Amino acid sequence: xxxxxxxxxxEQARRTFHQLLDTATDSDLxxxxxxxxxxxxxxxxxxLLGYLIIRALSTLVRLFGRLPDGASRTYARLLNAATTPFDxxxxxxxxxxGTLLPKRWMRALFDRTIAALHRRLDRETDDDLARGxxxxxxxxxxxxxxxxxxxxxxxxxxxxxxxRRQLTLG
Numbered sequence: 727x728x729x730x731x732x733x734x735x736x737e738q739a740r741r742t743f744h745q746l747l748d749t750a751t752d753s754d755l756x757x758x759x760x761x762x763x764x765x766x767x768x769x770x771x772x773x774l775l776g777y778l779i780i781r782a783l784s785t786l787v788r789l790f791g792r793l794p795d796g797a798s799r800t801y802a803r804l805l806n807a808a809t810t811p812f813d814x815x816x817x818x819x820x821x822x823x824g825t826l827l828p829k830r831w832m833r834a835l836f837d838r839t840i841a842a843l844h845r846r847l848d849r850e851t852d853d854d855l856a857r858g859x860x861x862x863x864x865x866x867x868x869x870x871x872x873x874x875x876x877x878x879x880x881x882x883x884x885x886x887x888x889x890r891r892q893l894t895l896g
Contacts, residue, residue: 727852727855727876727879729847729848729850732847732879732880733844733847735880735883736840736843736844736847736883737840738883739777739840739882739883739886740836740837740840742886742890743770743773743774743833743836743886744833744836746770746890746893746895747770747829747832747833749895749896750766750767750770750829750895750896754766754894754895754896755767755770755829755895757894757895758894759892759893759894760891760892760893760894761892762889762892763817764817764820764821764824765824766893766894766895767824767825768820768821768823768824768825769820769824769889769892769893770824770832770893771820771823771824771827771832772816772820772823772824772889773885773886773889773890774823774832774835774836774839775819775820775823776881776882776885776886776889777836777839777840777843777882777886778835778839779882780843780878780879780881780882781842781846783878783881784846784875784878784879786859787857787858787859787873787874787875787878788854788857788875790859790860791857791858791859791875792857795860798859798860799860801859801860802859802860802861802862802863802871803862805861805862805865806862806863806864806865809862809864809865812862812865843879847879850875854875855874855875855876855879856874856875856876857874857875858872858873858874858875858877859872859873860872861873866881866885867888868881868884868885868888869881
């Protein structure tokens with residue numbers, strides 16, 4: 727894994743998030759998005775959420791990556807079976823966060839999260855980054871059946887870029 731490339735992706739996403747928030751009017755943020763049930767503000771929070779969940783996802787890789795392959799395969803199957811409640815929580819959490827958090831808090835939370843991911847990535851060893859597990863592919867189109875920790879670090883930016891195209895700002 728090219729850590730420098732991931733660091734660059736994280737910084738690009740941070741700059742883009744700032745630009746999106748800084749140029750969006752209140753009216754822009756209340757506008758519906760293209761292809762989701764969220765407003766632009768709620769979708770921006772959902773894009774932030776993609777980075778926030780990396781701590782949990784990396785913890786799962788550290789745990790399941792040390793267990794037999796069947797453990798994470800079974801866990802992924804269980805999570806896939808719970809897709810409907812996950813979708814409801816995912817929608818409600820992004821709706822709530824995007825509705826209640828002021829822009830400056832979203833910006834600050836994004837910055838703190840990216841800074842933490844930079845620090846964490848710098849501490850990862852090649853062995854850490856190669857460890858992997860099975861994921862619930864029904865939860866997100868960017869989850870693959872099997873993902874390494876290196877893949878997990880790349881996930882939020884793919885998620886971010888996909889949803890960025892659904893924004894209807896400006």
